Amino acid sequence: MIYLDNSATTKPFPEVIDSFVTVATKYFGNPSSLHELGRQAERLLQQSREQIARLLHVKPNEIIFTSGGTEANNMAIKGIALQYKNRGKHIITTAIEHPSVSEPCKQLEELGFDVSYLPVNEKGFITIDDLMKTIRDDTILVSVMHVNNEVGSIQPIKEIGQLLKNYPKIVFHVDNVQGVSKVPLHLYEGRVDLCTMSAHKFHGLRGAGILYIREGIKLSPLLAGGEQEMKVRSGTENVAAIVAMTKALRMSLEMYEEKIHHLMKVKEAWIEQLSAIPDIQLNTPIDHSAPHIINFSLNGLKSEVFVHELAKHNIFVSTTSACSSKKKAPSKTLIAMGAEPKRAESAVRISLSFKNTIEEIPIAIDVMKNAIKKLQEVTR
Amino acid sequence: MERIYLDHAATSPMHPDVVETMVPFMTEIFGNPSSIHFFGRQSRHAIDVARETVAKSIGAKENEIIFTSGGTEADNLALVGVAMANRQKGKHIITTAIEHHAVLHTCHYLEKQGFEVTYLPVDERGKISLEDFQRALRDDTILVSIMFGNNEVGVLQPIKEIGQMLKEHQAFFHTDAVQAYGLIPIDVNELHIDLLSVSAHKINGPKGVGFLYARETVKLIPRLYGGEQERKRRAGTENVAGIVGMAKAVEIARQTMNEKASMYRSFKEKMLGIFEQEGIPYIVNGDENNSLPHVLNVAFPGTNVESMLVNLDLAGIAASSGSACTAGSIDPSHVLVAMFGKESERIRSSVRFSFGLGNTEEQIEKAAYETVKIVRRLTNK
Numbered sequence: 001m002i003y004l005d006n007s008a009t010t011k012p013f014p015e016v017i018d019s020f021v022t023v024a025t026k027y028f029g030n031p032s033s034l035h036e037l038g039r040q041a042e043r044l045l046q047q048s049r050e051q052i053a054r055l056l057h058v059k060p061n062e063i064i065f066t067s068g069g070t071e072a073n074n075m076a077i078k079g080i081a082l083q084y085k086n087r088g089k090h091i092i093t094t095a096i097e098h099p100s101v102s103e104p105c106k107q108l109e110e111l112g113f114d115v116s117y118l119p120v121n122e123k124g125f126i127t128i129d130d131l132m133k134t135i136r137d138d139t140i141l142v143s144v145m146h147v148n149n150e151v152g153s154i155q156p157i158k159e160i161g162q163l164l165k166n167y168p169k170i171v172f173h174v175d176n177v178q179g180v181s182k183v184p185l186h187l188y189e190g191r192v193d194l195c196t197m198s199a200h201k202f203h204g205l206r207g208a209g210i211l212y213i214r215e216g217i218k219l220s221p222l223l224a225g226g227e228q229e230m231k232v233r234s235g236t237e238n239v240a241a242i243v244a245m246t247k248a249l250r251m252s253l254e255m256y257e258e259k260i261h262h263l264m265k266v267k268e269a270w271i272e273q274l275s276a277i278p279d280i281q282l283n284t285p286i287d288h289s290a291p292h293i294i295n296f297s298l299n300g301l302k303s304e305v306f307v308h309e310l311a312k313h314n315i316f317v318s319t320t321s322a323c324s325s326k327k328k329a330p331s332k333t334l335i336a337m338g339a340e341p342k343r344a345e346s347a348v349r350i351s352l353s354f355k356n357t358i359e360e361i362p363i364a365i366d367v368m369k370n371a372i373k374k375l376q377e378v379t380r
Numbered sequence: 381m382e383r384i385y386l387d388h389a390a391t392s393p394m395h396p397d398v399v400e401t402m403v404p405f406m407t408e409i410f411g412n413p414s415s416i417h418f419f420g421r422q423s424r425h426a427i428d429v430a431r432e433t434v435a436k437s438i439g440a441k442e443n444e445i446i447f448t449s450g451g452t453e454a455d456n457l458a459l460v461g462v463a464m465a466n467r468q469k470g471k472h473i474i475t476t477a478i479e480h481h482a483v484l485h486t487c488h489y490l491e492k493q494g495f496e497v498t499y500l501p502v503d504e505r506g507k508i509s510l511e512d513f514q515r516a517l518r519d520d521t522i523l524v525s526i527m528f529g530n531n532e533v534g535v536l537q538p539i540k541e542i543g544q545m546l547k548e549h550q551a552f553f554h555t556d557a558v559q560a561y562g563l564i565p566i567d568v569n570e571l572h573i574d575l576l577s578v579s580a581h582k583i584n585g586p587k588g589v590g591f592l593y594a595r596e597t598v599k600l601i602p603r604l605y606g607g608e609q610e611r612k613r614r615a616g617t618e619n620v621a622g623i624v625g626m627a628k629a630v631e632i633a634r635q636t637m638n639e640k641a642s643m644y645r646s647f648k649e650k651m652l653g654i655f656e657q658e659g660i661p662y663i664v665n666g667d668e669n670n671s672l673p674h675v676l677n678v679a680f681p682g683t684n685v686e687s688m689l690v691n692l693d694l695a696g697i698a699a700s701s702g703s704a705c706t707a708g709s710i711d712p713s714h715v716l717v718a719m720f721g722k723e724s725e726r727i728r729s730s731v732r733f734s735f736g737l738g739n740t741e742e743q744i745e746k747a748a749y750e751t752v753k754i755v756r757r758l759t760n761k
Contacts, residue, residue, distance in 0.1 A: 008420070009412040009617065017406045021399060024586060030391035034689055035698035037385060067449030067588060070606040070616030100606030100615055107605050200617060205406060207449065207588040207619035222603060224489050225452040225482030234482060235452035236391060236581060238588030241622075304416065311417040318415055 001314045002360045006201075007149055007178060007293060007351035008318055013203045016248045020205060024240035031237050032226065041239050048246040052210065055249055058187055064211045064229045065242050069177040069198030070100040071222070072211035075233065076173045076194045077104040079219030080141045081113055087169060088138030094118045094126050094155070095336040096148050101175055105143075118144075122338050123285040124153030128163055141171050146179040150320055150333040150349060151284050152293025154183055161191030171217060177201055181252035182263075182292050193217050199241065203353070204248030208241035252354075259354040263291045269358050270294050270350060273365050279372050283334060283347060292353065295331075297339070298346040301375045306348060309371040315364050318349050381696045384743045388582075388736025389531050389559060389675055390700055394625070395584040395737060401628040402586065405621035413618050414607060423620045430627035434591055437630050438576065439567040446592045446610045447623050451558040451579030453603070454592035455482040457614065458554045458575040461600040462523045463490050469550055470520030476500045476508050476537070477718040479527050482577075483556055484714070487525075500526075505667040506535035506719050513542060521551040528576075529560035532702045532715040532732055533666035534675030536560070543572030552598055558582055558590075562633035563641050563673050574598050580622065584737050585629030589622035644673040644735040647744045651676060651733065654748035660755045665716065665730055674735045679726040680751075682759040688731050691754040697747050700732045 003011065023044060029037030031045050046060075053060040066072045081091060093105055095117045105115045116134045118126045126144065135142075142164060144155050157174055164172050173194040179185055181202045187195055195212040199205055213219065213232065225234030274280050274296055283295040298306055303319045310317055320331045330344035385393070405426060411419025413427055427447075435442045448454045463473060475487055477499045487497045498516045500508045508526065517524075524546060529536050539555055546553045554575035557566060561576075562583035568576060575598060579590040594600055594613070606615030648668075655662045655678070665677040680688065685701045692699050702713035716727040733747070 003419075005412075005415060005417065005419070008415045009410060011410050012406050014407070017403065020406070021403065024394050025396075025399060028391060028393045029698075030387075033387055033390045033698070033700060035387065035693045035700070036383070037387070037698050038390070067453070067619075068616050070604050071449065073606065074604045074615075098606070099608075100604075103605035103615065198617075205619075205621065206617055207622050223452050223456045223482075224485035225455065225480070227481070227485070234456075234485070235450050236579075236587055238449075238586075240586070241588050307416060316415075316417045316419055318417070 002316070002364050004315065004317045004350045004352065004356065004364070006353040007349065009200050009206070010203045010353055012200075012205055012244075013248060013251055015251065016204055016244045019247045020240045020244040023243045027239065031239060032228065044243050045237055045239055048242050051246050052249060055253055056187060056212065058212060059215060061230065062212055062215055064213055064232050065237060066209045066211055066233060067207055067238070068209040069175070069196055069201070072196040072198070072209045073098070073100040073175055074104050075211055075219070075222040076196060077101060077141065077143055078108065079222060080171045080173070080194070081108050082220035083218055084140040084171070088140045089113045090136050090139040091115045091141045091143070092118065092131065092134050092139060093143040094120065094145065096120055096124065096150070096333040097143070097145050098149055098175060098177065101143055101145065120153070120336050124148055124151045124333060124337050125285070125288065126155060128156060128159050131160060132163060135167060135170070139167070139170050141173060143173040143175070145175040146185055147176070147183050147290045147293070148333055149178045150331055150347070151295040151337070152290040153285055154288045154290060157185060157190045157192065161189070165191060178290065178293070181249070181256050183290050187212060199245035199248055202248050202252040204245040205241050208238055208245045255354045260291065263352060263354055266352060266356055266358055266361070267291050267294060269361050273361055277365070277369060277372070279376075281343060283337070283339070292351055294350040296348055297343045298348060298372065298375070300342040300346050301372065301379065303346045303348050305375060306371050309374065310367055313367045315367055320347060320349060383696045383698065384747050385698045385738070386733040386735060386747060387698045387700045389732065389734035391581050391587065392584050392736045393738060394586060395629060395632055397632060398585055398625045398628045402621040402625040405624050409620070413620060414609065423618070426620055426624050427618055430623045433627040434630055437634055438593055439569050440593050441596065443611065444593055444596055446594060446613050447618060448590050448592055448614060449588055449619070450581070450590040451556070451577050452482040454577035454579070454590050455480070455556055456486050457592050457600070457603050458577060458594070459483065459486045459490065459523065459525060460603060462552050462554070462575065462598065463495055464601040465599040466522040466552070470522045471495045472518050472521040473497045473523045473525070474500065474513070474516050474521055475525045476502060476527065478502055478506060478530055478715040479525065480531055480556055480558065483525055483527065502718050504719055506530055506533045506665070506715070507667065507670070508537060510538060510541055510545070514545065517545070517549065517551070521549070523554060524551050525554040525556070528555045528557040528566070529564065529672040529675070530666070530715060531559045531675070532713055533677040533719070534671035535666045536564070536670050536672065539573070540571050547572055559672055559675065562630070563637060563644070565637065568593060568595070580626035580629055583629045583633050585626040586622050589619055589626050591626070641673040647735050647739065647741070648676045650741065650744050651748045654745065655752065658752045660752050663726065665719065665726065676733045677730055678733070679730040680755045681725060681729060683729045683755055684758070685729055685731060687758055688754060691758070692731070692751065695750045695754065697750055700734070701730070702732060
């Protein structure tokens with residue numbers, strides 16, 4: 001089996017699952033309970049918060065646990081919009097965000113907010129110039145993803161943060177779901193106010209995520225109730241999944257230190273071998289792209305059939321982001337990059353983890369070549 | 381020291397079979413259900429099967445089940461979702477004074493958004509009156525949210541009667557069944573319930589997962605936007621292991637419901653019998669004949685709830701003052717205040733015992749005798 005769909009979801013580390021099972025069975029108390037079992041759960045929660053804060057170089061009270069990336073993005077965007085709507089109703093984001101950012105923005109438009117979607121160039125990057133021109137007196141929020149989930153382009157977060165230094169009233173949100181443990185992001189240096197992370201994208205479990213909220217930033221909660229998580233996110237904490245996520249983050253960041261060069265080499269080798277196939281057009285920019293995402297188009301061939309053909313040989317890739325892969329719509333990111341529909345409709349994404357190897361590449365490439373040949377015969 | 385856990389209404393241990401069911405969905409079948417490849421399809425299939433199990437358990441259709449991150453999210457989605465989607469029909473909502481905070485605080489939020497909320501009072505036994513309800517119901521009422529069984533005192537509300545009264549009314553009927561589900565049989569059609577919230581970790585399932593039942597005809601605006609999961613009603617990659625674990629817990633709950641309900645009722649009798657026999661002063665809060673089988677809330681006159689809980693904890697017994705979510709605060713329980721008023725001594729001397737998986741008759745006996753000792757010590761009798 002060659003699993004190349006790590007941007008959709010990753011395989012949890014065995015140690016992470018062990019942690020989950022241990023906590024879920026032995027320390028099952030509700031952290032809000034006053035008795036010993038409750039206190040044990042509360043301690044585990046607090047230790048997780050402290051360790052995550054250390055790993056991200058922020059303060060423990062800046063870490064809010066959520067049910068995942070989608071909730072964190074919704075909470076950040078709608079929470080800030082509703083909190084500061086009296087200050088202004090203008091929001092800036094990009095044309096290539098994940099739906100969990102762009103859909104809340106659309107919802108806010110219906111509620112009377114004005115949203116500007118920054119364009120990207122043919123390589124998938126926004127420009128600081130465009131951003132500067134878009135900022136208005138009534139801008140309250142800028143939300144830009146760190147690593148694009150479809151093509152892997154890395155947006156200039158630090159530069160955006162520098163620019164926004166001059167606009168202290170604008171809140172800066174970064175969706176870092178794809179970047180965690182693959183592309184470093186320093187939250188303080190980047191002047192990031194809010195940052196979204198999702199456990200299952202770094203070998204943790206589904207059902208847990210993080211919203212970093214810089215001290216002093218207020219937002220209107222999405223979930224009302226028992227006032228857990230410093231009153232920002234109600235609901236009994238999923239302690240086992242949070243402890244498991246903490247372990248996954250630590251292990252992933254350690255793996256980054258040890259294996260980032262390996263991962264870069266694997267990506268380079270992939271690009272080299274893919275480029276040698278005549279019917280393949282590379283969509284991922286060579287520079288400023290994440291070490292684990294490679295997007296290419298099949299010269300108009302049906303990418304969905306291609307994906308299924310590969311799956312028959314136990315090779316797993318995807319057409320576009322998993323969340324929208326059921327629709328046969330062309331890739332939103334590629335369209336924004338100016339790709340013609342034919343190219344945008346035939347896109348395939350490979351997404352790696354630190355565990356993928358160079359040895360897998362020729363095996364997969366062979367299967368891919370055959371699949372392309374087969375598809376060409378069918379379409380002819 | 382053997383620890384005796386009598387706080388199952390706060391959270392419950394996972395059933396070993398639930399854990400076992402979940403593990404393969406973390407280790408092997410880890411795909412994203414939205415992925416079109418084999419891994420994704422396997423996960424998708426598991427979710428479909430789980431949805432069927434969950435739907436069947438309340439007599440619903442599969443497309444009426446929305447998986448959420450838990451009870452709080454389900455309550456928030458039901459209330460805000462229905463209110464926002466139906467505001468052109470009216471802005472009036474009816475709920476009770478003794479709801480869980482996931483409902484109450486959401487109602488406060490809706491009030492700030494311009495909705496008008498009636499909080500029905502309860503009597504000394506914790507029950508609302510149908511006359512009050514009838515009087516509160518207006519032409520512009522769009523939503524009625526009344527909990528099935530109360531988490532602090534266990535009292536059951538007249539859900540069937542309310543359902544009947546709302547049959548011909550435009551208002552949608554939501555019930556927070558987080559505590560009742562799994563111990564009380566619920567059929568949403570028989571009871572005319574339009575929306576119902578459930579949390580897995582209260583029924584020996586995992587934390588971080590729950591569901592909202594929303595009848596096909598209910599108009600609902602989502603809380604989470606993004607991917608098109610859960611038929612566009614709840615975005616976010618599905619917590620497959622959690623969902624599968626919950627379905628297993630549902631299955632077990634259905635098989636063992638009657639047996640557990642009668643066992644927990646006998647635990648209640650046992651405890652109260654010992655209090656009676658030992659002659660300590662106590663008053664049961666709520667209505668013994670109309671309550672959740674697993675919740676027993678007792679006032680011990682002359683004691684203070686915090687000293688009671690600390691002493692019980694030292695004796696290895698985990699109990700609670702009320703809902704776990706408010707336990708951290710020193711404010712008296714809003715449920716007891718609604719039942720007895722702010723001045724009543726009972727709001728400061730009541731302890732909740734809640735029974736569940738793993739509790740035995742011996743444990744209950746021991747806990748009862750320990751309680752007696754502590755009460756005697758604290759009241760110097």
